[in-house]
Amino acid sequence: MTDNTTLWDTGRRDKAERLRQAAGLATGKIVPTGSTVDLLHAVMRPGDRVALEGNNQKQADFLSRALAQVDPERIHDLHMLFSSIARPEHLDIFEDGIARKVDFAFSGPQSARVAQLVDDGTLQVGAIHTYLELYSRMYLDLAPKVALVAAVSADRDGNLYTGPNTEDTPTITEATAFRSGIVIAQVNEIVDKVPRVDVPGDWVDFIVEADRPFEVEPLFTRDPRDLTDVHVLLAMLTIRGVYERHQVTSLNHGVGLDTAAIELLLPTYGEQLGLKGRICTHWALNPHPNLIPAIESGWVEQISAFGGEVGMSRYVAARPDIFATGPDGSLRSNRMAAQSAGLYATDMFVGSTLQVDPEGNSSTVIQGRLAGFGGAPNLGADSRGRRHSSPAWFDLSEGRGQLGVERGRKLVVQIAETFNAGSEPKFVEQLDAVAVGDNAGMDLAPVMVYGDDLTHLVSEVGVGYLYKAQSLDERRRVVSALAGVTPVGRRSTPEEVDALRRDGLLALPADIGVRPAEANRSLLAAHSIDELVDWSGGLYDPPAKFRSW
Amino acid sequence: MTDNTTLWDTGRRDKAERLRQAAGLATGKIVPTGSTVDLLHAVMRPGDRVALEGNNQKQADFLSRALAQVDPERIHDLHMLFSSIARPEHLDIFEDGIARKVDFAFSGPQSARVAQLVDDGTLQVGAIHTYLELYSRMYLDLAPKVALVAAVSADRDGNLYTGPNTEDTPTITEATAFRSGIVIAQVNEIVDKVPRVDVPGDWVDFIVEADRPFEVEPLFTRDPRDLTDVHVLLAMLTIRGVYERHQVTSLNHGVGLDTAAIELLLPTYGEQLGLKGRICTHWALNPHPNLIPAIESGWVEQISAFGGEVGMSRYVAARPDIFATGPDGSLRSNRMAAQSAGLYATDMFVGSTLQVDPEGNSSTVIQGRLAGFGGAPNLGADSRGRRHSSPAWFDLSEGRGQLGVERGRKLVVQIAETFNAGSEPKFVEQLDAVAVGDNAGMDLAPVMVYGDDLTHLVSEVGVGYLYKAQSLDERRRVVSALAGVTPVGRRSTPEEVDALRRDGLLALPADIGVRPAEANRSLLAAHSIDELVDWSGGLYDPPAKFRSW
Structure with a gap:
């Protein structure tokens, strides 16, 4: 009954044809640096779905610059997949007509321009995903036809070594390679033997030595100098009111200043409270420099890392009991695995936001900025498929139902100072x-x-x-009670606050033993980047822009 | 401030010490078949956490048989991690004191014995996970110290080729290798060059040629002869009442007979309804033989596979536009990626169950059987981190909230004939x-x-x-209305049924244009395994036990 006229290998034939076009450019898998634009002309077609490692940190910036140089007459209307729209040329290609549609997860520094290009009709957004969701679609309905990725080095067989920033590379590469897609990797150097294999050469079609090492952004570094007494107060409240109360051992921290303050209070305030070993032992997060004092003080057992962090390589390599590392000594990160761990293996997500509405919805998208949220939606949602229990997760159970069925719940925490810098209320009537x-x-x-x-x-x-x-009404009353002197907060009455405290829905600082007068920067385990370097025994090498000496 | 007396590489030192013990047994990475038990004695320690590829299908059975032969005086109290407790010796090791605790996801054929061993106090259950949850914990709080995995072949550097059953191997291996764990792979043969690299040799410490090829179970094969007119009716109802109504394009099917009937109705009943191309284009599932007629009829665009299926290799290799395949031509499956796709990239899960309670909770665990659910909890839960829209998902939105916020919802469908075979009601007052x-x-x-x-x-x-x-009360009324003449169903009144139909909570067959009298096996696109072989143009090679000729 098979229809013998149907072709079932159109993708493979198409790939073979494209590889033929590129044959003259490569020696084995190696394409000369100067031939990169020609390579893209040879293997790309209008309308292709292209995954560009626009990663959270690591950037295939040589390849993105090359892509911006292709001839829009030949290559146009690409459908781009980015974990992160991070660099100017990621958007230049839309202005030049090379690309038209985008599915992405994060666009931090480029968010204003993304919003502008959408307004202009120059850029069409498929959807804004959380990372794990975007990767998942690459394995199903958004398989890339071409992947442009970055690694530290490659051998002549195409085996890739990523060093600590493995991040999304294996995931994007696998999703492409096994769907008859074409994988092009830029590398800092071509070597005889890579220190370890992060991506098998089988999965890689072409390697190009980049004109300079790939860009990496130190996205997870927060200078302790930027922490205020208010951050310390918020951190104390969160430690006592959430971490201690629910005995949270496994968690994820976002990148905000509030959570940086928590990290720096563990070895001081947390120690005074006798919480060492009882909370915060297992983490899904990047190697945050602000976690160094807690690690050195013996708080941390394991970290599952989404990616690396600039300057943390020597420190991480010297702490293999804490971080996953390879035979080469350096970190093995894996954003897909760590996002899964953040979803299913941790009890708590703690994040920061720019706006909260009266029902507790939050967003970092504000007027004129189409930002995306990276991992937050995945990490900051109840994992309803979870079936293992833990004290913190089970503590949020509503109890056994009438039919004997019960489940716990992931702790999803937002820390929200009532006003943002610049005196804009963070609590708003409606999200921008x-x-x-x-x-x-x-x-x-x-x-x-x-x-x-x-x-x-x-x-x-x-x-x-x-x-x-x-x-929902009760939820709104709690949000209002926390919103201080913002317009949202002014709806809350003292009587409501008392009722919420009595019913256990609200705790004021005194209710959980926190004295705001004690909330002082002096409590932080480190007050500057150079103190973090001291804590690390000189193993942390902060990026130049964070050095004050 | 660093405490210079702290050791931060105890895991690595421990691994080096174990490797030293094994040094005399291996030539490079290769250990002779006959030395496998000695190898386990050398590299294992009491209390170790050990991941054994007890997979959904592929079994590292040579290694599990070797493990059952170690001396319990030397190796005992192991903490086992299994995707699937599938083989007798997976439990023998508990009876012999070699292992004591287990974290797992599925135990289908061994579920009665698992329950018995728990009763006896011989086996301690950590938790019963869904697959993705178990892998996630391997990357955080359950990193294996030793992994025992299976592949088709290896080269002398340890590069592994898995063929179509890649399944969990890269995931377990990565989680172990980068936490100073020890990876031992059994292979069917050692070759000079593997057809493709599924796991880099860097991640593998030892390879052993097995005494016979690894076992693979044809778990996803259902004989169309077992389908009844009732299965056909349930399938017709589901197609019209769910798939067509919500225009579901991306989905996962469980392994039940009900969904097998749906697969076989697409090219017949579905075609008559004009649904081709409008539903069921993208799938997360194993290569179900019953999907062959739908694939051959042009219904299916892409399948993301958790694993392979016995007998489907030649067919899959000949359909690379549908399945992910490698340069060697064979399927690349990846349970972690496909489970992610099932969570985040599909709109619907359709499963079967053994029991449903009046609130709609369901389970395949019944008295005396501690089964576990494999992927179902992950696939059969709302993915609350999802941020992309699709027609089916958005169709389940409750509409915009007062503050402009809205979300869709994953379709989670259970098909439940009111009585199981043997006349036990499937609708029960309380789940066993x-x-x-x-x-x-x-x-x-x-x-x-x-x-x-x-x-x-x-x-x-x-x-x-x-x-x-x-x-909850309304949900109970719907469940009762569907429960037929079971005790749960007898609580439903005709007045309630009318009200539920009026309010759109219940559709009887006539309400959605299904005529039960037409529900007949003759509607199936194939009525036997040999008709599936015909549909495949001879490419499907059914396992012997499914052959009738």
Whole structure:
């Protein structure tokens, strides 16, 4: 009954044809640096779906610069897949007509320009994903036809060594290579033997030596000098009201200053509270420099890393009991695996945001900025497929149902100082994201964490236990009570606050033994980047822009 | 401030010491077949956490047989990690004291013995996970010290070729190798050059040629002869009441007979309804033989496979536009990636169960059987981190909230004939899982899919739209209405049924244009395994036990 006229290998034939076009450019898999644009002309076709390692940190910037130089008459209307829209040329290609549509996860530094290009009709957004969701689609309905990735080195067989920034490379490469796609890797150097194999050469079609080493952004470095007494207060409230209360051992921290303060309070305030070994032993996060004092003080057992961090390589290599490292000594990161660990193996996500609405929905998308959220939606949602218990997760159970069925819940925590820098209220009547989504013609407003997934909200007012709210109205009362003197907060009455405290939905600092007068920067285990270097025994090498000496 | 007396590389030192013990046994990485038990004695220590590829299909059975032969005086109290407890010796090691604790995901054929050993206190269960959850923990708090995996072939550098059953091997290996663990691979043969590299040799410490090729179970093969008219009716109801209604394009099917019937109705009944190209184009599932007619008829665009399936290798290799395949021509499966795709990239999960309770909770755990659910909890739960829209997912939105925030929802469907074979009601007052969980001392009853995640329930009575229920009570009324003449069903009144139909929570067959009288096996695109072979143009090679000729 098979229709013998159907071709079932069109992808493979198409790939073979493209490889034929490129045959004259390569010696084995190696293409000379100067022939890169020619290579792209040979292997790309209009309308191709192209994954460009626009990563969270590591950038295939030589290849993105080459892509920006292709002839739009020949290569146009590409459908780009980026983990992160990070560099100017990631958007130049849309202005030049080389690309037209994009599916992505994060666009931090380029978010204003993304919004502008959407407004102009120059750039069409498929969707804004969380990382794991975008990778998942690469394995199903968004398989890339071409992948442009970056590694530290390659051998002549195409085996890739990524060093500590493995990140998304194996994932993008696998999704492409096994769907008759074409994988091009830029490398800092071609060597006889790579220090370890992060991606098998089988999966790579072409390697190009880049004109300079790939760019890496130190996205996870926060200078302790930027931490204020308010950050310290928020951190104290969160440690006592959430970490200690629920005995949270496994967690993820976002990149905000609030969580940086928590990391730096563990060896001081946390130690005084006798919490060492009882909380914060297992982490899904990048090698945050601010975690060095806690690691050195023996708080941390294991870290599963999404990626590396600039300057942390020597430190991580010297701490293989804490970090996953390879036979070469350096970190093995893997964003897909660590995002899975953040979803299924950790009990808590703690993040920061730019806006919270009265129902507890939060977003870092604000007017004129189409930012995306990276890992936050995945990490900051209840993992409803989870079936193993832990004290913290089980502590949020609503108890056994009538039929004997029960489940715990992931702790999803937002720390939200009532006002952002510049005196804009963080608590708003409606997220800017709603209007931004409408303007961009999106089905959905770009919400980072939904209010019904949020279990705890912390402001300098206190800690809100939203998971205990029995109704949307009750949830709104908790949010208002935490919103201070913002317009949202002014709706809260003292009587409501008392009722919420009595019912256990709200804790003021005194209720959980926190004295705001003691919230002082002096409590931090390190007050500057150079103190972090000291803590590391000289193993941490901060990037130049963070050096003050 | 660093404590210079702290050792930060205890794992690495420990590994080096173990490798030294094994040095005399290996030539390079190769250990003679007859020295395997000695190798295990050399590299294992009491209490080790050991991941054994007890996989869903592929079994490292040579290594599990070797493990069962170690001396319990030397190696005991192991903490085992299994995707699947599949073979007798997986449990023998507990009876012999070699192992004591287990974390696993599935134990189908061994579930009765697992329950018995738990009862005896011989086996301690950590938790019963869904696959992706178990892998996630391997990257964080359950990193294996030793991994025992299986591949088709290896070269002398340890590069592994898995063929179509890549499954969990790269995941387990990575989680072990980069945490100073020891990876031992059994292979069917050692070759000069592997056809493709599925796991880099860098990640593998030892390879052993097995005494015979690894075992693979044809878990996803269902003989069309076993399908009844009732399966056809359930399939028709599901196609019209769910797939067509919500225009579901991306989905996962479980392994039940109900979904097998759906697969076989697509090219017949589905075609008559004009649904080709409008539903069921993208799939996360194993290469189900029953999907061959739909593939051959042009229904399917892409399949992301968890693993392979016995007998499907030549067929899959000849359909590279549909399946991910490597340069060697064979399937590349990846359970971690496909489970992610099932979570984040598909709109619907359709499963079968052994019991459903009045709130819609379901489980395949029954009295005396501690089964586990494999991928079902992950696939059969709302992916709350999802941020991309699709017509089916968005169709389940409750509409825009007051503050402009909205989300869609994954379709989670259970098909439940009111009585199981043997006339046991499938609709029960309470899941057996509750008592089983209590007896095993578990925090949680082993529920497969929670009622509050279930969006649709289908029985021969009709289709229940549980996602529209506004209360638990309303959900219970829908479940009762579908439960037929079981005791749970007898609580439903004709007045309630009418009200539920009026409110759109229930559709009887006539409401969605299904005529039960037409539900006949003759509608199936294939009625036997040999007709599937015909459909495949002779490319499908069914396992002997499924051959009738």
